[in-house]
Amino acid sequence: MPSLRELQQDFAGALFAADGTAPVFAIVGPAIATERIAIYRTAMFANYRKALGATYAAVRRLVGTPFFNAAVDEFVRAHASTSGDLNVYGDEFGNFLAAYPHARDLPYLPDVARLEWAIDEAQRAADFTRAPEAVLAALAAVPPEELASVRFHLDPSCRLVASAFPILRIWQVNQADHEGDDTVDLDAGADALLVRREAAGVSLSQQAPGEHAFVAALAAGAPLGEALDAAQGAAAAFDLGATLRKHIASGTIVGVRIA
């Protein structure tokens, strides 16, 4: 008789075995073992298809449900869920699609997935009360010689997604409630998006290249001086004052950290 752990290992193995493979543990009525383990296998994959279909609705719409489900099944085999909370499963799906041979002809697909994951994370991020005046006051109190070493806290829902493709437009025309023209010019240029949860819902805003590099550096914890270097590297004409004021006023930046 197998131990409880051995039985569970065998059961899990049977769920991932090819359809039609009998489990190795003994069940009552051995003739029905294959059929009954298949019920669990079907239910498990259906759970993952449903959960990832909710997160990656635009990806599913782009490729169609049969393609999507086959991709999810492959993804599940390659990337184990490690939490009892299915809502946090699937962050690697964009990277998976980038290497998925059947999606080779859709080079924008991984970035659409990354955008959908960023939106999903923004929906689940901690709540934060904005106080732009307090941020401005804290910044004004910093001695000028220390400004370059100041770091910032960003709204916990902020996510940055950049792509060589117009993924915002692709995402928009693949929303269930989209009406009207749904053509996308794939050569329309790169997107640099700031994803953030506002009171009314998640907002997706297009950023200039320097601005995107700047906010991305701040999000990664870089001090102001380094973030400025990153921004100027991306766009020589970067306007630090205007960008800082914009992101403090709009609530991207919610706090000042003085080392």
Place this chain on the structure above:
Amino acid sequence: MKAPSAPLHAAAAGVGLRAPHVAQVRSERPRVAWFEVHSENYYAAGGPALAALDDIRRDYPLSLHGVGMSLGATDPLDYVHLGKLRRLIARTEPVLVSEHLCWSGVGGRHLNDLLPLPYTEEALAHVCRRVAEVQDALGRELLVENVSSYLAFADATIPEWEFVAAVARRTGCKLLLDVNNIYVNAVNHGFDADAYLAAIPADAIAEIHLAGFDASGPCLIDTHGAPVAADVWALYGRAIDRYGPRPTLIEWDTDIPPFATLQREAATAQAMIEKHDAVAA
């Protein structure tokens, strides 16, 4: 432990609240005795789903029903998961907190499904330790729910009903008795559902679940995607005759119907509870 702000009437029929109905419930405030939600759907640090739950919580008693604690697994308990449940309990002050008598993963991989335990002495001792561990970590009584199953292990030595009753007896946890799951298993494994009911101590039962199954496959499958079957209503009637009324929940998770359908199912359960009360008085 803080007292719930809205007490749950000892015998009232509630509804499992699912995402498609949240906006309607918030705007219409329908007559529903209580709501139950899946705990994990509110494990986020913040955001609109949690804000909606806070809002609903103000007007309705709430029960938290977990699907991912994996009580019967042999990997260590996930204390991150448990911590999120603690946080949600502190925030929403639920009247009931429940998990499933099953396992859901092994070797670091979560399978995110309610998988059947072999009913052995080893599994019983193991799951009792885990229930005790969760109750200690939460500082409150846990309800444990019997699950549907589509196979039975040849090495099992304990009838399911004795296993379920023993978990309650040994740990002091309460039971969430899913009458539909008893019916499904009775058909699938060929036992007498009434003998199952007879083996469960009435004072351990803190809640009853009702849902619909799918009979189109090789065995009954607990899809939560159909009305409660006539045979299950009859079994429910015999359950409340035997135990007395209990908070009873209508669950519907696939092909979710209009909210009014759930209210009608809950009204059927409520009428049976009141009929029992009238006879008892």
